Amino acid sequence: MTERRRVDNFGAGPAALPLEVLEQAQAEFVVYKDAGMSVMEMSHRSKAYEEIHQRAEALLRELLAVPDDYAVLFLQGGASLQFGMVPLNFLTAGRRASYVLTGHFAEKAYEDAKVVGEVHVAASTKDDGYRRLPSVEELQWDEADAYLHITSNNTIFGTQWRSFPDTGRVPLVADMSSDILSRPIDVAKFGLIYAGAQKNLGPSGVTVVIARQAWLETCRKDIPKMLRYDVHAKNRSLYNTPPTFSIYMMGLVLAWVKAQGGVTEMARRAEEKSARIYGVIDESDGFYLGYADPGSRSRMNVTFRLRTPELEQAFLAAAKDAGFVGLNGHRSVGGCRVSLYNAVTLEATERLAEFMRDFARKNG
Missing domain, CATH: 3.90.1150.10 (Aspartate Aminotransferase, domain 1)
Structure with a gap:
């Protein structure tokens, strides 16, 4: 039998997971605790899974110091679905949204928002080859904007916001897929944060959304329910079958981060x-x-x-x-x-x- 060894994985995502987490998942894979089955087999309405789900949410709230008036959602579709969900929920007729273009994924978010409604480029560093981030002084948005969207870390070009703009009454939306959980952040500065899990949070398959509850209550009601943040918040991310095993794995990663x-x-x-x-x-x-x-x-x-x-x-x-x-x-x-x-x-x-x-x- 060929000897197998683990390599040093510096991939951009899906990315390395803690060895301790993989070993725990391996030990629990066939039979999870006293459930008599794998997490992959159990109902998302069962008591055993409910504990997994609640523990993952509680750990994320604790680690990021998420305020009580913010909802934490576990969704599917990756950050790419969020490119469309954000404007579908908040970019209503007669409003516009502003986007800061700092790389490939910021561009994708901007392009999807253009399909929904009026969008504005608050700043762009494309002419500089996305080698840098704009200064706060370069950002141009209006107090009447529906929101201002940024990408906190740019995996392709290797740039990262050190601090975030103060947008006042304009909700700040951030794609934090590639640096969430890597540093303390003031969640209260944001209207909404979203992040695909497959870099710092866990395996692919689950996307975290952290959003101010009061803002979610203003979501449009004339779009399909699966695309409405308020529906997912009301149902605690259990409106439909969630990515149960990915959420379980994320919970293990969050526990590992806390222990570290x-x-x-x-x-x-x-x-x-x-x-x-x-x-x-x-x-x-x-x-x-x-x-x-x-x-x-x-x-x-x-x-x-x-x-x-x-x-x-x-x-x-x-x-x-x-x-x-x-x-x-x-x-x-x-x-x-x-x-x-x-x-x-x-x-x-x-x-x-x-x-x-x-x-x-x-x-x-």
């Missing part, structure tokens, strides 16, 4: 891990070429190029042979990308940093 020290510890680790990789890039004398402007660099996704496409391919091939996977840049831009989500260990990061230094020595 919470989001404050995740933020410390993210800073340390990203500093290791950025340090190799900055000290390589141009062998590695960082893509994002230093002031906008992401702690989740480190993007860089090498001097030639041939050298990039040699780097990626050698990295794979050495047990490092997921380092290819997004198919739309190429290059290289190191994703440093919560489950990526400092030890794995240091192994990659040493590999990068060694590859530069041999090929510089």
Whole structure:
């Protein structure tokens, strides 16, 4: 039998999960506690699953300090469905919404909103190749806007908001798919936050939505119920069969984050891990070429190029042979990308940093 080993996974998503979580899920996979069956088999109306569901919500509320007047929803369809759900619920006739364009997924959200109603570009860094984020002073929106939409971290180009704009009475909506749970945030600054789980929260299949309850009460009622936030909130994300196993796995990840020290510890680790990789890039004398402007660099996704496409391919091939996977840049831009989500260990990061230094020595 061929020996199997785990690689160091730096993929952008679905991403690495904590080994302890995988081992616990493995132990509980066939029979969950005293339920006599797997989580994958049990009814979403059963007492056993209800406890799983409630525990996941309670942990998320605790870790992110979600205020009591906010709903926490577990939905399906990924962040991509949220690109349409947000405007369908809140972009009513005679209103407009403003979008900050900072990358591929921000563009997708903007394009879907255009199908629903009037939208406005509050700022864009496309002309700069999305190497940077706009300053707060560059943002232009109106106090009458239905909402202002941002993408907190850009996985493709490797940029991340360090702080968020104060939008006053205008609800701030954020796609936090790739950096939620990696640092403390003030949830009360946002009207709505959404995030696909497959980077920091758990496996693919569940999408978290955190929204101000009072705003949800203003949702349109003339759209299908499956697309209405207020319906899902009223039914505690159980209006239809939820992605039960993904929610179970997310609950295990949330418990792991709490045991590690919470989001404050995740933020410390993210800073340390990203500093290791950025340090190799900055000290390589141009062998590695960082893509994002230093002031906008992401702690989740480190993007860089090498001097030639041939050298990039040699780097990626050698990295794979050495047990490092997921380092290819997004198919739309190429290059290289190191994703440093919560489950990526400092030890794995240091192994990659040493590999990068060694590859530069041999090929510089």
